[in-house]
Amino acid sequence: MTEEAIHTSNFITQIIDDDLANHKYETIVTRFPPEPNGYLHIGHAKSICLNFGIARDYNGLCNLRFDDTNPSKEEVEYVESIKKDVNWLGFSWNGEPKYSSNYFDKLYGYAIELIQKGLAYVDELTPDEIREYRGTLTSPGKNSPYRDRTVDENLALFEKMKNGEFEEGKACLRAKIDMASSFICMRDPVIYRIKFASHHQTGDKWCIYPMYDFTHCISDALEGITHSICTLEFQDNRRLYDWVLEHITIEHHPHQYEFSRLNLEYAITSKRKLNTLVKEHIVDGWDDPRMTTISGLRRRGYTPAAIREFCRRIGVTKQDNTVEFSALESCVREDLNEHAERRMAVLNPLRLVIDNYPEGQVEQLEATNHPLKPELGTRKVPFTRELFIEAEDFRKEANKKFKRLTLDKEVRLRYGYIVKAESCEEDADGNITCVHCTYIPESLGQDVEGHKPKGVIHWVSATESKKAEVRLYERLFKVSNPGAAEDFLATINENSLKIIDNAYIEPALAEAAPSQAFQFERTGYFCLDSKYSTDDKKVFNLTVALKEDSQKAAE
């Protein structure tokens, strides 16, 4: 998966192909325009891959533009996280990051132009009245009594708005379009409102801020965007996008195209709801490994390549869709299977004593780091008389499908010897506390005539291994579509985080580097937790479990 498809085709790239063939454009320019009011999530990754991917595939440009027209919801923390996430996903934007707020002066000028053309007016209806006058989905609206003010009057009033001479909500600037339009966003949309809020980029320079519909199209035009790609809910807004650009004096007129946003099972792709989880401390921040935010996926151990591949596989259309979570997991497994070195770790230790192995002896067995990549080398794994194996890898007795250790039967210890379970000890409650076995000295690295182990299990030396914390995760929600629930907080899976504080890792894992992925053999893929892991106490996150043979459940 190192080489991604150079050109993935979808209805938008088909339009671009046509535009290029017709010489409508020579260079394709796109943009990714997040509002810095939250962290990016997997849904944004789809848009990022689309916009930056097009720029890459067509040798074009993609701007990163913060759509920061609402200072009361936005923060610099978010702009920083967004830059980091876009870069981490493997993309770089054209030039410096842009901000809609860069264009506030020009936007103000275009508002004046509209007023001068008699196409905008200062309305003094209250917000409630504006809503009443707007009409409904099935009935037309009616004109505001302030709609026919003179140009001069509007100019003076808009100036007063800018100078802070109106209170918030007492006046706003509206485009004069059509109160009877079947597109509600064309019923004299508000294009400027008063907000006495300081802005993270412009400070207290302004007390009036332009609305999205007025800002976005002009920002696109000013940046020379050719294809302005957004999600389906903006389809109606396209009429207003075009109206604004047709009625002001501006060089470019980009075209807007809409695609369907990603819905992922068992995940939430609403910044507002994600924010609730963070603010209510239901999760451990925006980067909680259970979150499908970019930062959460990163901390969980997902790779940029896996996320990009996922976005490639799901495609881009206008159809509503809900992608199964397994589609995402398949992408990380594919990447990690190829790139993650293999290690052994025991999460639920059961003592295994090899009665015929010399006490005190430590043998350094050689283990390959990757079964299909000898170039990744080998490492030493200490083998001793007492080991830990997974408790679930031993049963006193079991049916034929059980491919692990049972009394009087043999298994191979991965990279080591064949052992035969002879007896086990139990506590007062009947829990198995220790298994005694014998090993076959000549079985190291080779089969032995007459011995057919039932399977291969992983292990760790009881005396040479290190203790570690391992965090296992399940889906954050109990239902496949938490976003549709009346109260999505009620669908939280209380068991989504399981902390194992007495896991044992082979010595080589104590050297694990942050952001290095490992496969704990027969268990899953893991990485160090960037937040809680320390030199003294390693903490590993489960990225994704290995697939399990369905026969395993039938044993």
Added chain:
RNA sequence: UGCCCUGUAGCCAAAUGGUAAGGCAUGGGAUUUUGAUUCCCACAUGUGCGAGUUCGAUCCUCGCCAGGGCAGCCA
């Protein structure tokens, strides 16, 4: 009961007038010192429904049905 958009397999998604790609999932089988990986095989007489145009329709036309979006001084 207005306008806009969308209906191809369990989930994504190609093909856009020439007779239904691919991926995920699922079920079988082979290989395997990871029940992983890898490799084979199976998986839509069918494109929401009904008409029409055509030699031929998933594709064009009309009607119907279903789903989504739109009534923030949010984006």
